[in-house]
Amino acid sequence: MSELSVNHLLGIKYITEDDIHLIFETADHFKEVINRSIKKVPSLRDITIANLFFENSTRTRLSFELAEKRLSADVINFSAASSSVKKGETLIDTVNNILSMKVDMVVMRHPNPGAGVFLAKHVNASIINAGDGAHEHPTQALLDAYSIRERLGKVNGKKVVIVGDILHSRVALSNIFALQKLGATVKVCGPKTLMPKHIEKLGVVFEPNLRKALAWCDVANMLRVQNERMDISYFPSTREYTQQFGVNKALLDSLKKEIVVMHPGPINRGVEITSDVADSKQAIILDQVQNGVAVRMAVLYLLASKIKHNED
Amino acid sequence: MLLNAKEIHIALHRLACQLIENHDTFANTVLVGIQPRGVFLAERLKTILETDYKIKNITLGYLDITFYRDDFRRSGKPLEASKTNIDFIVEDKKVIFIDDVLYTGRSIRSALTAIQSFGRPLEIELLTLIDRRFSRHLPIQPDYRGRQVDAIGGEKVKVCWVENEGEDAVYLINT
Numbered sequence: 001m002s003e004l005s006v007n008h009l010l011g012i013k014y015i016t017e018d019d020i021h022l023i024f025e026t027a028d029h030f031k032e033v034i035n036r037s038i039k040k041v042p043s044l045r046d047i048t049i050a051n052l053f054f055e056n057s058t059r060t061r062l063s064f065e066l067a068e069k070r071l072s073a074d075v076i077n078f079s080a081a082s083s084s085v086k087k088g089e090t091l092i093d094t095v096n097n098i099l100s101m102k103v104d105m106v107v108m109r110h111p112n113p114g115a116g117v118f119l120a121k122h123v124n125a126s127i128i129n130a131g132d133g134a135h136e137h138p139t140q141a142l143l144d145a146y147s148i149r150e151r152l153g154k155v156n157g158k159k160v161v162i163v164g165d166i167l168h169s170r171v172a173l174s175n176i177f178a179l180q181k182l183g184a185t186v187k188v189c190g191p192k193t194l195m196p197k198h199i200e201k202l203g204v205v206f207e208p209n210l211r212k213a214l215a216w217c218d219v220a221n222m223l224r225v226q227n228e229r230m231d232i233s234y235f236p237s238t239r240e241y242t243q244q245f246g247v248n249k250a251l252l253d254s255l256k257k258e259i260v261v262m263h264p265g266p267i268n269r270g271v272e273i274t275s276d277v278a279d280s281k282q283a284i285i286l287d288q289v290q291n292g293v294a295v296r297m298a299v300l301y302l303l304a305s306k307i308k309h310n311e312d
Numbered sequence: 313m314l315l316n317a318k319e320i321h322i323a324l325h326r327l328a329c330q331l332i333e334n335h336d337t338f339a340n341t342v343l344v345g346i347q348p349r350g351v352f353l354a355e356r357l358k359t360i361l362e363t364d365y366k367i368k369n370i371t372l373g374y375l376d377i378t379f380y381r382d383d384f385r386r387s388g389k390p391l392e393a394s395k396t397n398i399d400f401i402v403e404d405k406k407v408i409f410i411d412d413v414l415y416t417g418r419s420i421r422s423a424l425t426a427i428q429s430f431g432r433p434l435e436i437e438l439l440t441l442i443d444r445r446f447s448r449h450l451p452i453q454p455d456y457r458g459r460q461v462d463a464i465g466g467e468k469v470k471v472c473w474v475e476n477e478g479e480d481a482v483y484l485i486n487t
Contacts, residue, residue, distance in 0.1 A: 002389075002390045002392045003390040026393065029376065029378075029379075029393040029395070029396070032395075032396055033379070033396075033429075036429050036430065037401075037429070037430070037431070038428065038429040038430075039429075040429070041379035041380060041426075041429075042379070042380060042425065043379045043380075043384050046385075071379075301379075304384075304385065305384065305385060305390050305391065307385060308385060309385040309386045
């Protein structure tokens with residue numbers, strides 16, 4: 001156990017519990033590295049990585065780019081808004097053109113579910129999924145679980161509730177897979193309209209009452225209301241959503257125990273969580289962001305170690 | 313067997329005395345054990361210097377060189393990292409690298425790069441228990457050595473410690 005079982009990171013579904021532990025142990029070392037005065041190691045100096053973002057992103061793209069640079073990789077960035085995709089080029093053509101410039105790894109965000117899986121079958125590079133539609137966002141789930149492990153010591157046996165828009169959320173799906181593989185119990189909470197139809201088949205319990213869900217859990221992961229993916233009205237108004245599924249300080253204080261509050265960002269302050277919760281000690285939102293760099297360095301390093309030197 | 317427990321004991325005390333000759337009170341000197349195998353030797357030397365020679369407050373750190381190695385993606389087996397624990401600044405300090413066996417010199421080359429992340433040392437010295445002669449790939453030599461050994465390519469030098477393997481001994485193994 002010191003090598004990943006996969007050559008690409010397409011989703012948490014495709015990796016094993018051992019893979020996740022290996023990524024966490026490696027991330028521990030990188031977390032120490034990024035807290036030094038010189039935050040850089042030369043491991044990936046002969047690797048070139050393309051960041052292909054066919055969909056908007058701030059946090060994830062910056063986090064990946066920083067992780068790549070901290071590992072000394074050469075980095076090229078691409079965003080769909082300013083590219084030939086607008087001129088009608090296909091995904092495989094776009095990527096193969098980029099790969100012919102001798103690129104070893106591709107970090108891709110794409111609006112279509114399965115875009116990463118498709119690409120991995122058709123091009124010769126190591127693919128990391130940075131979010132594909134409403135499917136998976138594996139590095140977010142890894143950094144979420146890593147942050148829980150850091151705060152609570154372990155993930156195994158912990159109770160985690162994921163609150164909000166489960167239907168449109170790739171973060172929710174990847175989190176469910178990751179937490180379950182690590183031995184945590186997962187409940188989901190939110191408006192019935194934002195629950196996928198057969199969510200119980202994933203082994204999670206739907207809890208419609210936020211107070212009950214919070215009283216049960218050790219960790220609450222508050223998802224963002226994804227207005228941009230909502231083609232119809234899933235709840236009457238933002239105000240009503242906040243009243244039923246928003247977390248505020250009074251609600252947390254009434255629980256008689258201290259739960260950990262997470263949020264993958266970007267926060268709609270005053271919608272999913274109030275500002276006093278987001279800025280409280282219980283919230284580990286900024287730890288999640290810092291851990292994101294260390295976890296992504298671990299993923300990049302471990303996948304790069306599987307690219308054999310002479311096959312370049 | 314190259315060295316038994318008694319010979320290792322003598323060698324460690326001699327190395328400790330040689331360090332004292334050059335570093336006196338260790339006021340501006342730090343010991344850095346190279347992970348994973350150099351830390352046992354480094355801890356032993358620290359204990360000897362503190363208990364037998366009454367030198368107070370020796371600074372000891374552990375340096376992992378995995379991410380600085382030059383055989384990443386080139387060696388068959390994956391590289392596994394160990395913990396780096398350097399909670400001091402090496403700027404303008406005298407640094408003594410401590411490792412159990414000096415072979416090709418590539419680990420020390422990596423360590424020289426890695427230590428730069430913690431500042432610019434005044435000088436760096438190298439102490440090894442076993443110095444394998446005629447096997448260097450790089451122009452790196454130890455400043456302090458326990459025993460010089462002539463070993464051919466197929467042979468392996470294994471250093472055992474009570475803390476880890478249950479005995480103090482150095483073996484030459486045919487592989």
